[in-house]
Structures are given as structure tokens and as C-alpha cells.
Amino acid sequence: MTILYLVDGEDESLLITGENLSALLGVAPIAISVSDATFGLLLYNKEDVAVYALHAEGTIALAGVPGLTLSGAVELWVNTTGEQEVDFGDYGEVDYLTTSNTFALRGTDLQFAIDGFASVSGDLVIVIEEEADERTVLVTAEGVTASLSAGPASIAITEAAFALALFSDGEDTSYALYAEGSADLTGVPGIGLSGNLTAWVNTTGSAEITFGDFGTIDYGSEDELFAFSGEDVELSVANFVTLSGAIAFAKSGDSIVAAGEGVSAGLTLSDSIFARIEGADFGLILSETEFGFATTGGSFAVSLAPLAAVSATSASIRYTN
Numbered sequence: 001m002t003i004l005y006l007v008d009g010e011d012e013s014l015l016i017t018g019e020n021l022s023a024l025l026g027v028a029p030i031a032i033s034v035s036d037a038t039f040g041l042l043l044y045n046k047e048d049v050a051v052y053a054l055h056a057e058g059t060i061a062l063a064g065v066p067g068l069t070l071s072g073a074v075e076l077w078v079n080t081t082g083e084q085e086v087d088f089g090d091y092g093e094v095d096y097l098t099t100s101n102t103f104a105l106r107g108t109d110l111q112f113a114i115d116g117f118a119s120v121s122g123d124l125v126i127v128i129e130e131e132a133d134e135r136t137v138l139v140t141a142e143g144v145t146a147s148l149s150a151g152p153a154s155i156a157i158t159e160a161a162f163a164l165a166l167f168s169d170g171e172d173t174s175y176a177l178y179a180e181g182s183a184d185l186t187g188v189p190g191i192g193l194s195g196n197l198t199a200w201v202n203t204t205g206s207a208e209i210t211f212g213d214f215g216t217i218d219y220g221s222e223d224e225l226f227a228f229s230g231e232d233v234e235l236s237v238a239n240f241v242t243l244s245g246a247i248a249f250a251k252s253g254d255s256i257v258a259a260g261e262g263v264s265a266g267l268t269l270s271d272s273i274f275a276r277i278e279g280a281d282f283g284l285i286l287s288e289t290e291f292g293f294a295t296t297g298g299s300f301a302v303s304l305a306p307l308a309a310v311s312a313t314s315a316s317i318r319y320t321n
Helices: none
Strands: 002-008 011-025 031-046 050-064 068-080 085-087 091-097 101-113 118-130 134-150 153-168 173-186 191-194 194-204 208-210 216-217 225-237 241-252 255-268 274-285 291-297 301-303 311-313 319-320
Touching: 011 050, 031 068, 050 101, 118 153, 134 173, 134 241, 134 255, 153 194, 173 225, 241 274, 255 291
Parallel strands: none
Antiparallel strands: 002 011, 011 031, 031 050, 050 068, 068 101, 085 091, 101 118, 118 134, 134 153, 153 173, 173 191, 173 194, 191 225, 194 225, 208 216, 225 241, 241 255, 255 274, 274 291, 274 301, 291 319, 301 311
16 A cells, blocks of 8 residues: 655645555445455545545445345445546546546446346446435446346346345345346247346335436335336247237246236238237246246137138147247
8 A cells, every 4th residue: 555645835635545445335234345456545625625536446245235246346436526537646547527426336247136036237337325314325227138047048138227226224225126128038949039128126115216317117016026027028939939918027936937918929921821819818937947838818810811710719828848
């Protein structure tokens, strides 16, 4: 560690640089730690007020929120000087992008996980917001990937806009997560997923959650929620059948399960040769060794033009690997 006492005319400052810094940022009992970091710290008086700036690069971890983990390389940005650019001597000059007070962590390819549910990876920004007596750890990002996985199989939301809020009253913690992007399914040959999906996670007991500048999200219920869902999702199964409609996905043990209502399912060769079910209920299970789905109810129609047309008031489809 290097400590320099700097004098420039009547201005005095203290500059500290070094390696292997450990720092904590959070809202008790939530703790975000940065360890093994290189850092620069500048302290001085500005108009008889003590101000400081800190920049560090190291490894991140999250503690104090059961079931949540965070890992990867991160930069710590702290600045109360009112200056956008701060010179840390030999450590270098840092542009904080704003003159406002800054308390933020920015990470490239960070990995965030909710045990037993989903994981998120991407470039995340972590800030602490304070309003009255309430403090919130807020994580936001663009272009992240959120995944539900069962062995090699994964339901993913790609290129997603993402927000996570961690709340604490000093003793208990809760959190809410929202992500919206493109649907994808990997790890199961011949099975495809397209459309848009949204990730909904809420343990706060409130139906509406404000994620700072990201906006306010209405979860529709105060109940605890862990789900991926889409209003117009399309699932294709090899050359067998295509299903589309409103479908929700969740984890159950080591499997991914899905359910939907008003789903359409069909095999279409042309506008006049097809077999379709409309308005059906839908269920799916996906694991490392199993893939299967079924539809029940709904109306059924077959066209074999110019040969014949068939219809029924109820039909079902079942598929297993």
C-alpha cells in the first residue's frame, strides 16, 4: 500500500493506492464484498466538507440473502467529490460519468443465481439507493441471459432487460427480479422455443415493485412468485407438432415444468392440409432424462383437402421421448 500526502497551494489531500483491498457495500444484513482488489482512494476537504473518491477492481460475492449468490470480476465506483473525473496519480484517472454522488459496482459477465430456480449472466450495474429511512440494493442490466436449467436442458431469456432489487429492514431480507427478452431452448435435440419470455421473481409481499430508473413492475399478486412466462410462445417438437400460446415455466426439483391455457397445437403441411387443436390446456416436463408434454380439451380440426375435413369438440396430444 502506498500513502501520499499531497499539497497543492492551500489544497491538501491524501492519496492511497494498493492491492489486495477488501471492501463491503450493502444494506445490513445484505453485504456485497469486493476482495483481492487493486484500488485508489483520494480524500480531501472541499469548501470545509470532507469528500472522497474510491475506485477498485476485484472479485465480487454476495452474503446475507439466503438462496442468492453472485460471482465474477467487478469494479467499485465511489465518488462524493462533485467532480466527474478524479485523478488517482499513478493509479490513473477515472471518469465517473456524473458529478452526482456515486456508490456503484459494475461487473462484466457477472453470474447471479437463485438456488433451485434460475441464473442470470451478463454485465450488471449494482447501486445502493436511499430514500428517507429505506435503503435498497438495485441491480440493473441490458442484454443479459436468464436461464432455467435441468441438466443440459435450458429454457433461456436472451438479450434481456433486467432488474433486481434487494430489500432489508435491518433484520429480514427480501428481493424481486424482473427480466424480459427473447425465448430460447437448448440441450434437447429437435426441440425449439421462440417468442418473448418474462422472468418474474418476488418474495417481498408487495404486488408492485419499483426498480429505480428501470421503472415499476406490477406482479399482479402479493404472493411469492418464481416463474418464466410468455403470452405468445411457440414450442416446436422436431417435425411432429408446433404449440403456441400463453405458457409459464418453473422448476420442480430437478425438472423444468410448464403449463398453459388456450394453447394451439398443430401439424401444418400447407394451408389446406393440417391437423390442429385450438384452445387446449397444456402441460410439459423437461429433465436431464425426460421430455414429455400433453394437451387436453380444445377443439380439433383436420383438413386433407381435397379429400376430407374432420372436426371434433375435444381431442388430446401426448408426446414422450
